[in-house]
Amino acid sequence: MPTPEPRLAAPAVASLDPRPNLLGLTREEMTAALAPLGEPAYRARQLWDAIHLRFVLDFAGMTELSRPLRAALAERFRITLPAVADRHASRDGTTKYLFRLEDGATIEAVDIPD
Incomplete structure (x- = not known):
């Protein structure tokens, strides 16, 4: 699933x-x-x-x-999440995200399923 x-x-x-x-x-x-x-x-x-x-x-x-x-x-005020600039799903189930911050900087995160 x-x-x-x-x-x-x-x-x-x-x-x-x-x-x-x-x-x-x-x-x-x-x-x-x-x-x-x-x-x-x-x-x-x-x-x-x-x-x-x-x-x-x-x-x-x-x-x-x-x-x-x-x-x-x-x-x-506002409540704004960073924009998802890129997303890559791997065969092993992990998903890599590239987030763009408001100042233009980017950060990466990886979702590793259980």
């Missing part, structure tokens, strides 16, 4: 979006970013958990946050 493809969609021109990418922030930076919105520190923890533990990459899906807060976050 083939392994399902990971969901790695990302806009190819993500760097043209001036909003800060929350995916690149530390937990402390995320807390500081929410402070101007008047949000308490626990909101940053909720946001961090939604992104990094539950893999929610759309503010609308963060239902533990109020609708007004989700709207404010969507106006001010």
Whole structure:
């Protein structure tokens, strides 16, 4: 049975979006970013958990946050994964990925099945 493809969609021109990418922030930076919105520190923890533990990459899906807060976050921030520049599946089941970061740099990753 083939392994399902990971969901790695990302806009190819993500760097043209001036909003800060929350995916690149530390937990402390995320807390500081929410402070101007008047949000308490626990909101940053909720946001961090939604992104990094539950893999929610759309503010609308963060239902533990109020609708007004989700709207404010969507106006001010984005959550953007690196773009998949290349993908190569090998006969042994491994898949190599080349990701392009917003600054143009590339990184490689390999998915090795169990």
